[in-house]
Amino acid sequence: xxxxxxxxxxxxxxxxxxxxxxxxxxxxxxxxxxxxxxxxxxxxxxxxxxxxxxxxxxxxxxxxxxxxxxxxxxxxxxxx
Numbered sequence: 001x002x003x004x005x006x007x008x009x010x011x012x013x014x015x016x017x018x019x020x021x022x023x024x025x026x027x028x029x030x031x032x033x034x035x036x037x038x039x040x041x042x043x044x045x046x047x048x049x050x051x052x053x054x055x056x057x058x059x060x061x062x063x064x065x066x067x068x069x070x071x072x073x074x075x076x077x078x079x080x
Contacts (some may be wrong), residue, residue: 003049003050004044004075006044007057009043017065018066026045026056028056029044
């Protein structure tokens with residue numbers, strides 16, 4: 001089963017478009033939106049296993065110039 005997450009990002013002023021350009025290069029990032037509120041971007045990502053998730057949220061996304069903070073939320077699959 002794929003691991004899906006939301007990654008919320010705070011971005012340095014005037015860096016929104018450069019961060020978006022870099023997010024487009026990451027295969028596991030499936031969708032993203034610029035938003036209002038305490039975070040600037042919310043991305044949806046999907047990876048095949050926890051090791052890939054660890055790399056994504058600890059190195060790839062935080063390594064993008066202009067990303068100053070992230071919050072990762074696992075997407076749960078509920079059976080009702």
